[in-house]
Amino acid sequence: MATTLAPVDSREVIRCDHCLLVQFRTTNSLCRRCHLSLDEVEVESVAPDPIPAIMPINGNGRGHLNLANSIRSLRLRSGLSQRQLAGRMSVPRTYVSKIENEKATPTLSSLERLARALEVTVPDLLSGGERNRQEEVRELMEDQFVSEILPFVAQLNGMQMSSILTQVRDLTVRPRRSA
Numbered sequence: 001m002a003t004t005l006a007p008v009d010s011r012e013v014i015r016c017d018h019c020l021l022v023q024f025r026t027t028n029s030l031c032r033r034c035h036l037s038l039d040e041v042e043v044e045s046v047a048p049d050p051i052p053a054i055m056p057i058n059g060n061g062r063g064h065l066n067l068a069n070s071i072r073s074l075r076l077r078s079g080l081s082q083r084q085l086a087g088r089m090s091v092p093r094t095y096v097s098k099i100e101n102e103k104a105t106p107t108l109s110s111l112e113r114l115a116r117a118l119e120v121t122v123p124d125l126l127s128g129g130e131r132n133r134q135e136e137v138r139e140l141m142e143d144q145f146v147s148e149i150l151p152f153v154a155q156l157n158g159m160q161m162s163s164i165l166t167q168v169r170d171l172t173v174r175p176r177r178s179a
Contacts, residue, residue: 072100088117
């Protein structure tokens with residue numbers, strides 16, 4: 001029985017950073033020789049800033065946990081994928097994933113780039129942006145249109161609510177230009 005192979009020009013050729021073997025990308029992204037990840041990105045190669053980020057440490061010694069959750073929630077609140085956020089930061093997607101999964105701790109310069117990419121300040125990033133969210137909710141509730149439609153919101157089903165929230169979010173993220 002023969003196996004159909006993809007044309008060579010459509011396959012990605014990659015060099016393993018560990019054993020330097022030049023090979024086609026495997027389906028599991030592991031090196032054929034040393035079996036280490038071909039996607040491994042070292043934090044220093046992404047953000048060469050030698051000064052480590054100073055994270056507040058809570059009693060269990062895991063201060064970066066709140067940062068990882070904060071970054072993920074701010075990214076999702078902005079409607080961004082990891083790839084889109086990485087594009088805004090000019091870093092590989094795997095770096096964003098490692099930060100969100102607590103496999104890497106961002107440097108101070110990376111925190112600044114993260115904050116800029118998420119359109120928040122570094123203090124908001126470290127606090128999870130909750131202060132900002134509370135201010136946004138307060139401003140939203142003061143809006144005359146929102147206060148007028150508020151009594152009708154309870155009558156919406158889940159799909160209708162989701163649709164309206166998506167449209168409102170799109171309007172706030174990408175306001176329409178008047179002709």
